[in-house]
Amino acid sequence: MTDPPKPTANMYAIVNNITASISPLNLKSTNLPSTWKNWLNQFKIFLRASNLEDQGDKRKVALLLHYMGPDSLEIFNSFNENLVVVKYDKLIEKLEAYFLPKVNIVMERHKFFTRSQKDGESIDEYITVLKNLSLTCDFKDLREDLLRDIFVCGLNNNFSSIKERLLNEGGIKFDRAIDIAKTMEATKGQAQQLQLASSNNSNNVIAAIHRSTSKSQNHHHNNNSSSSLSNKNNIHSSHNSRSSSYVPSHQVYNNKQKSSSSAHEKRCYKCGEIHRSKCPALGVRCNNCKRMNHFAKMCKNKKAYIRNVDVSSDYDELSEDTAQLFIGMVHIQQAYAVSSSSEQVDRWIVPIHINGTSVQCQIDTGAQANIISKQMFEKICSGVKVMKSSTKIMTFSREVLPVIGYCNLNCQHRGHHYKILFYVLNLKCQAIIGLQSSIKLNLIKKNNF
Structure with a gap:
């Protein structure tokens, strides 16, 4: 050596x-x-x-x-x-x-899940904070997906158009979501600068017209004053007749500006926003009717659908009154029939026998709860008692969804029988199998690298 x-x-x-x-x-x-x-x-x-x-x-x-x-x-x-x-x-x-004391995983994840974008915080700054918080959360393979979800749901109200676009994009990668958000943020800033420059130019034009009009009025007034010495009564009557119909040129110009401004401020029927540049809905597929070039919120073919939801409860497979889990997430898609095999693969749809009936269920590894609609429950679970629940299921925008209660249902997959806890919602929605139940049913497998 x-x-x-x-x-x-x-x-x-x-x-x-x-x-x-x-x-x-x-x-x-x-x-x-x-x-x-x-x-x-x-x-x-x-x-x-x-x-x-x-x-x-x-x-x-x-x-x-x-x-x-x-x-x-x-x-x-x-x-x-x-x-x-x-x-x-x-x-x-x-x-x-x-x-470096031992990390409190629950506390670290709580900080991560409850972090939202602050006022005045840029997209880059918000992303950096979320990445640093996630390092101590031990998310393993779920880290990128959870970063994407919390990034989208935590965006400030000033970036509502970016949130709408990302929600309509569906299951994209975190890096792709960042690229879209940064591009839209830059475009928004450039549009605001152009709008400010245009507003300043308009103000200068109005001021110039106002000054020009004032000078002509003063000149006209002086002429009237000199001529009034010779014929005061005639000038007075003539002035009264003109003043009743005279409208200053700058006032006419301002009226035109107001009507033009009100026309520009109409909301776009494709995206629902007010914009002067390219519409953000162009090239986007509607999550409601599946047609192009408009957002779901502006769709004329109204169908009931639910976007990403957040479950906050004390949850266990067979009982609600056990270990406290501070947060969970359930991704619920639109409540329409799956029309193609490729769409089923994209959404991870699998058939599960629930109480002897085959039900198309969506696998969601980001969810800590299983849900089923009231309509499906009444169809396949006659005689099963629904227990009252204090659990709250909320969308990312904090809208509380109607939870009727919970029940334990008999599930069968590949010849094995299980007892699984489901929450019953008073909504037409896709049945969801959460992370723990997906592992229990052998729908997914954890790989240790």
Whole structure:
């Protein structure tokens, strides 16, 4: 094994320049775990930039403790380690354990699920916050899908057109949702700048016409004053007749502007928004009638449908009064018959025998509850008692859906029988199988990489 390279005079000069920006670790920080992570990354960058990564453990341990500051030595002494023989990697592990307490998964996920876009917060800033919050939530393979869902549902009301567009897009990837949101945000900003410039030009034109009109009126008034010395009564009667029918030119111009402005402010019959540039509904397929170039909210073929919903309850497969789960999500699609096999694949539709009847159910790995419509329940579950429930099922816009109650139903899949808890909704909607029940029914399988 070759010895590590010895430091040279040039290396010392580089180190002195770099370390000028490294401050001691702030042990009084209100967010010490985050402060430690940032400081350690800065120290690792220093080691690489100064070509000290290949130095021995003694030198790197000494550098680490030196730049952490004298107050950190008390922490090192509490480890009861020998400064001469302790390994650099082992010391880093002990410091990690000291500064980074065990993560409370429930609390971290609560922060993530309840985070919405703040006023004045840009799309980029909102995305960065959500990504950082998700790192400590242990979502594994569901991380990208949950990032997309919370990103869409948490968008500020100022970005309602972006939310509408993303909801109409359906099951797109998170990166694709980001691209659409950024493009629409940039387009909105450019449209506002153009509208502001157009408004300023209009104000200048009105002001110029007003000044021109005032000058002509003053000139006309002076002429009338001089002529009134010779024939006052005739001028007076003539002036009265003109004043009754005279309308200033700037007033006529303003009236035209108002009528033109009211025409521009009419809402678009395709997207429901007021816009002067390209309509955001162009090229978009309606989730209601499946035709192109309009949003579902503006569709003339009205059908009952439900978009993404959020379930907040104490949920268990057989009982409501068990472990508390702070949030869950159920993606409910439109309540129309599935017309093609490709559409079934896209929506993960599978037949499940419920109380002896085959029911087309949608698999939703983001849901922590199973739901069935009142119509389907009455059709296949005669004699089954529905228990009252205090559970609330809400859309992403916080609209509460009508929950009749819950019941345990006999389900059969591939020859195996199960008892599954369903919530009964007073709506025409697709039956949903949530994450836990999908695993229980062997509809999905978790892969450990």
